Amino acid sequence: MDGTEIPALRRPPAIARLLQAPAAQALVAAHGRPLVVEALRAAAAEFRARAGAGAAEAEILGAAAQWLARHTRGLRPVLNLTGTVLHTNLGRAPLPPEALWAMTEAAGAADLELDLEAGRRGERDSHLEALLCHLTGAEAALAVNNNAAAVLLLLRALASRREVVVSRGELVEIGGAFRIPDIMHEAGCRLREVGTTNRTHAQDYAEAIGPRTALLMKVHRSNYIIEGFTAEVAEEELATLAHRHSMPMAVDLGSGSLHDLARWGLPQEPTVRAAITAGADLVTFSGDKLLGGPQAGLVVGRAALIAKLRRHPLKRALRLDKTAIAALVAVLRLQADPDRLAQRLPVLRLLLRPQAEIASLAERLRPGLAAVLQGAAEVAVTTCESQIGSGARPADLLPSAALALSPRRGSTADALAAALRRLPVPVLGRVTHGSVLLDLRCLEDPASFESQLPLLPGLLAG
Template identity: 45%
Template sequence: MHQNPEPGSDSIAYRAIPSVHKLLESPVLVEWSSRLPHEWVANAARKVLDGHRLRLADDPKVAAQTTMDELSRDVAKTLQIQTARKLRAVINATGIILHTGLGRAPLAKSATEALVEAAGNYASVEIDLKTGQRGQRVEVVEDLVCQLTGAEAAAVVNNNAAAMLIVFAVVVGHHRPRKVVVSRGELIEIGGSYRLPQVMESSSAVLDEVGTTNRTHLLDYEQAITYDTAALLSVHTSNYRVQGFCKSVSIQELVELGKRHAVPVIHDIGSGLISSELCSVLAEEPSAQESIQAGADLVLFSGDKLLGGPQSGIIVGRRHWINQIRHHPLMRAVRVDKLTLAALEATLRLHHDPVRASNELPVLTMVQMSVERLQERARCIVDRLGSIDGLADVAIRSSMAYLGGGSLPAEAIESVSVCLRSREISEAELARRLRVGSAENDSMRQFPIICHVQNGAVWLDLRTVFPDQDEMLVATVVAVV
């Protein structure tokens, strides 16, 4: 532990430490005090002075040379870091399109505009403008969702985990423990410690596992059905694949079984693809349309993955179940706000025109951008960076991008990256500077760049970089090398 006494000649250095009051009288901190509460600035000054005392204990001679101006600048730097926005727009150069850590799907321009309009104004969230009567907020988007999926009714909650929770709560009920039958091969865990069995337990559902990890047959489900069976559950294993000697039951087969025994079928398709015809790359993903056509009673999916909208959980299916979901006490806890509804409505409208959706939804434009176009952009970036003294090597490399967000985990998308090597710093340090170099100064109009390090170089995958961010990417690299 550091000691704070002031022994011998070192006491002079300790006595020279300015008081907080004195430090706050410096011109730079007077200016900060005019913009922030006094106590905020004073706390930053105390933090810097405490650090200075610790440095004196470690190296008295060096620390004693620190001037009042240097201490003031340290306080100003501390305040700059504390007041900088924590949630920043970034350039995603990872090659992961639906990057959960970066907010998953970027919104289309029309969705962003709708969100901003709703945010700055009152909005008709639960008011029917024709009748003036109070309505339900899901009505803003229900018709759009039902037209796209073919479902009888729809509900929207704040994410797909919440959708699963409230569906179990409604279907299972609370009168007595009831079973939900699910394949062992579909007992998923996703990021953030979300485990399907634990969600089921929290809703009073009793998990009834059937089959094995790699093989589950229709007979396994049928033999598990008893008078206590509340539902049959099919979960899309969106973030992993079981290959080789394996077998699973299709949603069509499960629906037929459910009909024979009068047991509802729940299908969690996860990734949120509306139609498999939207993009050939996504054809392997289950779609909400297909599941509804197969006869599933309830279908659940995310709004911020392949749909390309805001974070939300969308439930479609039979009106009998949807009405119960809407009136369940949990709905109040998991409902969405006007910002989500505004962005979701605009996103769904785009899906009604597949051509517009392909051209305007960032998720789809990124997936479909040609390698030739990526190479063209890469050449322009390399031409700009090739003469920078701080870079030892700037090269174009073939790379592989991924959808991410638990979609098509085994399917890579051919991509193009710009690879950087610095003359003086390691690839890890260069990646750090790209990530934080401008994070403390919003006025630089630069976004932090999130990239990855591989084979001794920093890789900037252009498939997830918007074309209009290329200039900013170059400027940020130049600023930090």
């Protein structure tokens, strides 16, 4: 508009007339005419719903611009200062540069299902199978789009209409209401619970085995712990029992660490190789947790069983696309070089970040943040604890440091957190005890944080 005041309109102007305005033409250039027309119609409908309230053309154009922003923004990068390294809501593992480059390279035409040497159709899992077998000691491997899909495929291919024996203490529910019993139901299996919540013995499994039993399954309790008077059956013993009855033993490992994290002084997490060595016939795990790659569900184990999974019709519905496979292969290459993994894999680098380094960064950032928040909040450096996240070692916390924003003069922690989320690159912390904590463990680019700080006072005022 030209800046002159436009009288309120008693009824919405015609869409054709609105489209002639310079502001509308700018929206058309950015989004295309069909979307802008829909946005203008939505804004005009909102105007009519006001029961006769007046509105200027500028108001309708502004509402249309907001509608377009809401409906076309897609994914936005954010700064993860929550203290949870593998945050499910934020996409879990940050990808290394090697994976990003591999995805770009594979975005065009690629030999996804082509055997270049033989000149005939190939298998997409072949690009990652050798690396997975090398890293886990398995005979064969395949990949699907997440670990829930891997478990579903395993159960559907090997145990449909039959029984699967699982300890009652391992019937977990993880984020998004994903429950092992529900997955078994969807796979057409009958769940056979054994033992109690806190104690399950080998005899419990043995007594449950019958003519309808398809396999024994062990589920890693990745998102909670049971302490005190407890007992569980070791993987070696469970595998021996399963093989004695000529059936497979499967392990759902969840977080899927390929290396012993104790090597770097982190809390120990079960490894895929250890499960295979213990006798597991199939192991399922995630690609975007401790492995540090893209979203994926991986299955490794005996070649004959992997072949059954690969032939099942459900495999096609759950398969990975070419960019995810490319990223996964790049990450597996990094995993094959554990001596340099701590420097090259972002998730491991963030988990290993020393508290002193994080505290030093907090001290450097505090004055700038305090200056822009004066009157709204006090800013202090405080110690805190980070967590791995995504169900990995929930009871083990990592010493960290944070900027604590304590509201003053009528402000609230929720208002501070909302203003931080409205920054061009949203900043996500956590609200605790009436303050906003910005855990800096995952902040590797401080400039991306500092450059936005001058915008905070305006966002708080609005």
